[in-house]
Amino acid sequence: MKPKTASEHRKSSKPIMEKRRRARINESLSQLKTLILDALKKDSSRHSKLEKADILEMTVKHLRNLQRAQ
Numbered sequence: 001m002k003p004k005t006a007s008e009h010r011k012s013s014k015p016i017m018e019k020r021r022r023a024r025i026n027e028s029l030s031q032l033k034t035l036i037l038d039a040l041k042k043d044s045s046r047h048s049k050l051e052k053a054d055i056l057e058m059t060v061k062h063l064r065n066l067q068r069a070q
Contacts, residue, residue: 029055036062 033055037044
């Protein structure tokens, strides 16, 4: 068996890199969800099934409100 070329190595590591990238995104979204629900005084047990888009929208709205309040 011959050693892998650089491009073959990159191709084989792509799925691993993508998995790590998605894990980082999901971890950050999870933290953001906790922070935003806490900031809005929402019960996290009632919002356990928030979609990622919902979390991002709530965060954007909250940050806009904070900016306006300044």
